[in-house]
Amino acid sequence: MNLLLWLAPILVPLAVGAVLTLRPGRGTSWLLAAAPVPALLLAVTGPVLPAPELPWLLLEPRLALDEPGRVLLGLTALVWIIAGVYGRTEAEQRGGFADWWLLSLTGNIGLLLSDDILTFYTAFVVMTLAAYGLVVHSRTAEARRAGRVYLVLGVAGETLLLAGLLLAAADATGLRMADIAIAVAQSPDRDLIMALLVAGFGIKAGVIGLHIWLPLAHPAAPFAASAVLSGAMIKAGLVGWLRLLPIGVVALPGWSEVLVTLGLATAVLGVALGLTQRAPKVVLAYSSVSQMGFITLLIGVALASPSAAPVAVAAAAAYALHHGIAKAVLFLAVGLLPQFGTGWRRTTLLVGVVVAGLALAGAPLSSGAFAKAWMKQAIDLALPGTNLTTLASLAAVGTTVLMARLLLLLRARLPDTAAVGSAAGLEPFSTLVAATLVATPLVAPALFPALATPGARSLVTEALWPVALGLLLATAAVLLRRRVSLHIPEVWPGDLVVITERAVSGAARGLAAAAPPVTTTLSRTSSAVQAAALALGRRDEGLDRLEDRLTRWRTGGAMVALVALAVTAALLLPAR
Template identity: 40%
Template sequence: MNHLLTLAILLPAIGSLAVFSRFIGARASGVVCAVAAAPALLLGLFASTMEHDVAWMLLGATFGVDPVSRIFLIFTGALWMACGLYSASTMRSDPRRSAYFFFFLLSMTGNFGLLLARDVGAFYCFFALMTFAAYGLVVHERGAGPRRAGRVYIVMSILGELLLLAGLIFAVAAGAGIDMADFASGVAAAPNQELITALLFFGLGVKAGAIPVHVWLPLAHPVAPTPASAVLSGAMIKAGLFGWIVMLPLGWSPAPAIAPLVVTLGLLGAFGAAIYGALQRDPKTILAYSSVSQMSVMVVAIGAGLMAPDRWPLILGALAIYACSHGFAKGALFLGVAVAKQAAGRDMLRRMTMMGLALAALTIAGAPPLGGAIAKKSLKAAAAGPESPSGDALALLIPLTAIMTTVVLGKFILVMAGAMRTNEGKSAVRLSPWMAAPWLTLTLGAAAAAWLIAPPTEPMTDAPQPTIPSLSAGDALAALWPIALGVLVLAITMRLARSLPKAPAAPAGDLLSLYTLASRATVAAGRRTRLPGPARWKLDFVPLVLDSIEQSRRGETLTNIERAMKTWPVAGAVFVMIVITLAAMIIL
């Protein structure tokens, strides 16, 4: 299994270079992605708890598998594999497909690496690799929309990295150590535990789509290629959740100052994102806000764990089922957006596509006996308790969010049905199996996610773990009435909307407008402020450099060099040389 552990990280990294070969086309690149994801999926399915020291790395590192990372590896590995194969069809005619697969595989490397990392340094490095490699996926389509989304994404990502790094530095300085197994207990014992917890929560929360640092997500999902959106929402967004689980002092000590804030932000996100998403018209934007809403439910569960450490072992098991079910379902919904465009040409394909989308949506809404219903019942039962004040909030939140989830995903289904009617006769008559097979696999995986991962083969902690709960008739009724009410609310809302003048769609990014206004006001105030001292505090080096370039043969030499460096063959060759040089320095 040690070799499989190494391959889970090395294969995606090697594959990111192999896709530049002229002998590897789109379908071969998709196969490379699937093969690269296979070791991680196999580790999730069959590996037992293990650790492996990698001494040949520059500062050394430890990688391994534990029961928590196993569950994340199952749905994360399946998502990356399915989306890689799916990309073989959607990226076939894209002139920049090599760049797409390069960033796709680098993001995969970072995602698997952080799940397998057993020390803080390796976790942070792979988390940063995944974060910045995903920027290439966000801006892949070019144009004004992707550029704006890319700017917001990179600014928020850097903010998150800084907060995360600050939290890690404070924690290690307080004696938490760098071993992931002892890190959370070290944070719990730190004198500045609340500060460290807040920094880690918001630093990882940027990736997890937590309110109020979620604003990149509804901008990035609509502009990224469809399979990239699927892994962003299904797999990479869960990296933040995984970081919370392994780094926050959950199960060790309460955090009375930060826990109520976490629960409050989760409640605001669960309802606010669902309502705002229902006002959108782009299907991928609707799904993005649905992801923010569902992740906010998990934020409330994290807050419950921070309030009542004794309930955390049960919350952890339920949270793992919830994350797995949501990951599969959201990946299926995103892939279904492009499948629907291809399937609009035939009645049978159109009906099958709508049935698949409805199945994935019902899984997220919590319809029994699908995995979502089991996850929500487990989560509600785990958080409840006399010493868990947030347990009652979570018990009330789950049926209410089921209503809002039904509304927002029902709006998504209606938008997709309208788009399929519009594209009827314009789309392909035949649906590519490279698209259909991954989409169907994720759809079925969403329905069966709870049985796929629970009960765990070994306990995630020393405390008793929840098993798959049986759904009685009362449980089924309790899960169905919020969905029925959500359908009724959606029907009434759509009926009223038809009788009113058509209003412009709410802008994606919501709080981003407020952040932009605040930033501009701060800059304007700074410009109006007169500081003592010299009139000029900056040295204008840029004009000097430009003048020197102009004097040097009008910059023709440097311009030619820059133009050559921008081509992928040259840039790829330089990158390979740098990697080989660094590898030689590390090993020798």
């Protein structure tokens, strides 16, 4: 029974994947929405039964579910279920989509349930690689470019992560997440490990500077996939931080400062870059970057003082829940609008956008108001006397303006009559909108007694002014726009990527100009890897010639002797 409870969330998506591969089509595609249901059940019941031990599987996987894990598992399952309803159409139209979808889902749930680093890392990697299939699904040139950037950053993140895990595991007493967190705290290489983990997970969480893949990849995917990428999968970085950083073990003021600063910078710059965008999905992706900044900030707060850590962790989980649902609503709405372009359906969708947008901005009594109130509670507890709360409120002003811009962009969009109608109605969407309103205020306090019930002051008064100010600014901007032509500088989606790409292809072109023209063309070079490979390819002929010469008769024997001599010398020199 406990096997069923614990393993069904991981195995059911895999089984569904097998079914959909063998028998694709309308009759089975509803399974896409059913696959995360066991995970939702586990999140709702909680760990009522002990986790099974599986000693013979991959280096002894351990499963566990703590309170933040329950919140995130519930969020993940909910978002994947609702998005699955709308992902059906995509899955029916082109093979492969369902496979990548379900594999990503398996990874996403697996990383939430795992309690040892190897299982966690496995799930993390499976999710990252499988989601590549979702990003490039449309097969357009844009999607492929997004996919390439996604993959390069993904592999980089996983490599940094593995280095951090290995360094920590070498000194740890066991491979459980808690053992590693303690080992990180005590390791002589603590700062190196911290840097590796912060950067490795930071890539997934979209920390500024490492966020560059996100505004490309999230919008490139079909909208249902964008919803799970931005609503659920983006939280994987948070999970990693929560479990593996020595939160609640030691106070690391230096790292706390780093993460708080990074978090604030991400929150502010995410909004600023998002405001320059015209495509609604890109605006949303930048908003995700910005919102993850608040969560990064909370991780920094949690590292400031072990006693305040439980509150900060609870606040981070609550914030993740709030943001995940709201962001999924927004991505689904953006994707569904062209399909339901008229009448009450359009109104429903726009109402959903307004509700979720206001929630993200932290409007009074919304889930965002609760989440931000708890964030302030954590900040006041861990870092009293700082002006962090004010800065966070200012960032909320930005979010309001960003959401206003999104609404204007969406309203200006005409219904696309050619869009394929989805088989599903708007009921699942409406359910998610309802969840935006109630889930965070109800679930978080029930699971985290540490969170104080926010008073009217923090829920209404303090929540009102950033939103009001934001709306005022947005209105002013609109009015101003009517009078004078306001020039917003356009930033390419993926900002830094574009700069990097240009630098790399410039360098590659320089290389090509310097070297005599050879067989390969450089026109398609756009990633650093390709450029490096091609540069090497040119030298390759030289190396081939060298190796050819080495294979000749006379050199063969002489060389073995030479190598023997060289190694001997190397061996003898340091000898006593």
